[in-house]
Amino acid sequence: MKENDQYIANLVLKINAKLGGSNTELSDKLPYFGNENHVMFIGADVNHPGAQNTTSPSIAAVVGTINWPAANRYAARVRPQYHRKENILNFGDMCLELVECYSRLNKMKPEKIVIFRDGVSEGQFDMVLNEELMDIMKAFKSINYTPTITLIVAQKRHQTRLFPGDEGSTGNVSPGTVVDTTIVHPSEYDFYLCSHYGSLGTSKPTHYYVLRDEHGLSSDDLQKLIYNMCFTFARCTKPVSLVPPVYYADLVAYRGSLYHEAVMEGQPPSSRTSSSLSAAASLEEGFFKLHADLENIMFFV
Template sequence: GEVARQFGLSGTANLTEVQGRVLDPPDLKAAQDKRVELDQHCQWKLSQYQLYDPKAINCSAMVSFVPFKNSKITNQISQFAIKLTSRCDEIGISIAQHPLELRYEDITCLSNKDKLRRLLEDIAEKCNNNLQVLVCVIACKHPGYKVLKLISETEVGIMTQCCLLDNIGRPNSRYLANLALKINAKVGGSNVAMASTLKARYVGEDMHVMFMGADVNHPRPWDKLSPSIAAVVATMNWPAANIYEAKIRSQDNRKEKIVNLGDMCIKLAQMYHERNRKYAEKVVFFRDGVSEGQFNMVLDEELKEMKTAFASISYNPSITLIVAQKRHRTRLFLQDATKQGNVPPGTIVDTKIVHVKNGLDFFLCSHHGSFGTSKPAHYHVLWDENKFSSNELQSWVYNLCFTFARCTRPVSLVPPVYYADLVAYRGRLYYDGWLEAHSSSSSSSSSSSPFRFDHEMFPKLHKNIKHSMFFG
């Protein structure tokens, strides 16, 4: 425009030409090591396979939260329970019987924390405290959802899977399969595995690699009082690297540095040792949510705290630190005018538009974009004690994108980061639900002083939940 010309600036409508590569997808296997066939978009159909490691569900229950109960809704929910059980069985999840307990509650129960707690405790007791999953049918999106997750996962210790009433009226096979994928991950199963392992030339036969992800969820911009929520996740198996555990902490409002990173990393490393009878010799740590101006903070403060924490338990792994970014304006298009649509999954660009001075960084479009223009993820390798080659790191990141538990296609962001984001958001729900209950109680008291939140008050995961993928 005219203003740009006055400053001597000019632009062009021509796009920058870059050289890209398309990585080969990994070989995946389902039940009985059956090889999974991928289509042109790197997706696979569950109708042709059973899950790699389905967990039997011996005790389940179902509760519906609807504004009124009639024969139509009762029949809908009963039929849904039968169809979900049948679909789970088709993909390998054995459910011993129809829901051991089937309850119908008014949707107002979600707004009454005490009543909701009594309901969940009663269901758990009726199932002899062996309940593996509680399917919750909710009439509509309700603010009580956060209270339900808070009570079930931090107070009672019940794994829940929620679904909307509108979606269960005529549930198709894909919807039921998606529910089954999430349920299997939550109860400790594995949906798909890589036939060819992630091992690289720098990883010996007896060496393990632990992948970790971290993110911070901040309150809304105008909220100056609520804490930020930090989350760290880590893989608990090798070489499959598809089972995760998570740690959540609250910290000061809008603070990006993860304050309790060292403590969370220690607990995850110890849990890895407990599961595998050894520590992982190598750690690949993915950090989400930081801008380039915060790279020094990640290197000088967070990385240092992590290494110090590991050393305090006599654990000294070699660490690779990668920052994952999605908030950028770079888009990739095919140069061939005869080909329409987005770049294919696995497209890598690591020349010309990357920051050579900052070390290795690359753009990876790992997913298929059905609608709109695909946005690649931008990965920056800030620290690499493992001396992985660029090809190895790029292949590892891309391969991991196929292991996300919720779907049958590669996702747009490496799962350790994706899961860390989900866990941080779950922590936000815990805080909001906790605050809602305590604000109502404090408003009814005679005290006129404003309520202040202390980080020690942040809800802790129940012992029945904390070692599971409750965020799956």
């Protein structure tokens, strides 16, 4: 019976979030940004098709908060991309759509924006800064909108593991553990944060890498901000391992890939051999445009 209760409780969390409700909200204001007028958090990720799939486009998803100061409700945008290419096409347009959505709901645009980018390696940081960030700034400039921007990469695919000096019951470090010395880059702005409870196995911390910071966030401020945000994930009552904007972007991108698979199942085999570029172009206008009733609510949780 207990297991059934837990299942129902988890189901209700998802239903409430999908219908526009709020499951978790911080009792205190977010660190550093707590007294600011309006701040928006954006997450971005790309979902790639399997190795044996040579034609399907990759799917990019961008999500953004649409309420402040709670910053726990998100809108999402989905776009097809070149096959297995990490660079997000139309990144600026998607962010601009989210900002305009925020503006309609709050009667003003956010003054500060924090962007979390998932799925890129250190060798792709230049691409994120020189292509994706420039695309965002160009889109904002087209409407004479100049918010301050902080850009952070969240990495989960690494082999670093943290262990406590005195082993606890699970042998894992406690939630909120931060390492920002010794094993990080000697001169750049990065740190490891283990924000979740590791009940089974070895906890894998998330590696956060700050590529651009126009807000002057100190390490302590940023670490507290991300850790506190990890408590606001809609379908969990404990802190999660990844900052929610990135977590949601990953869910949306995966959902987008399922949509594409569903469409292709109904197509004749000959049409599936088209190039990734033509597939992206043909799907851009139709299927990946979310319904107006869905695009500004958390349908993806």
